[in-house]
Amino acid sequence: MAEKIKWESDFNQALERAASEQRPILVDFFNPG
């Protein structure tokens, strides 16, 4: 069973992680309802 996706919730933190891990960012703009 796979783990759930561990989402970042802060844009700048995601950018820092992406730069250090050299990975692209997948952004899900969603409607929290």
Next chain:
Amino acid sequence: MESVTFPKDEVVNFVMKNFVPLRLAHDTQPHATDFNVKWTPTIVILDSRGKEHHRIVGFMRGDEFIPFLILGMGKIHYDNGEYEVAINYFNQVLQDYPNSGSAPEAVFLRGVSSFKKTNETEPLKETYKLLTEKYPDSDWTKRAFPYSLL
């Protein structure tokens, strides 16, 4: 989005292995404005510096999501002029997900990447031929029509 796509183990594993996943409410500023978000879900692929390379607006079937992501990874390299690497990603879409909605764009961009790499027109002609054979109703086939005249 989650109820449709993300519960699939394969998708979760692929995202966690290859991306930094970021979830933002659609009205989060300044990002909603910066990325011109008008509807949900809007899924955007950014490079590691935050520049956009690929997006989809609206729901996507679970089996379409991984090819969408691989195409996006290829487009990051394509946009950066790294055509050989980009071609590898486009080939991966076509090998593993030839019937996906991302496949026609992968054929198109693979042909353009080959042209940009070699300056030979043959890959463009082959691209149009393949698109007409395999994806005759795709918009990408229409876009490739001029290559048939080369």
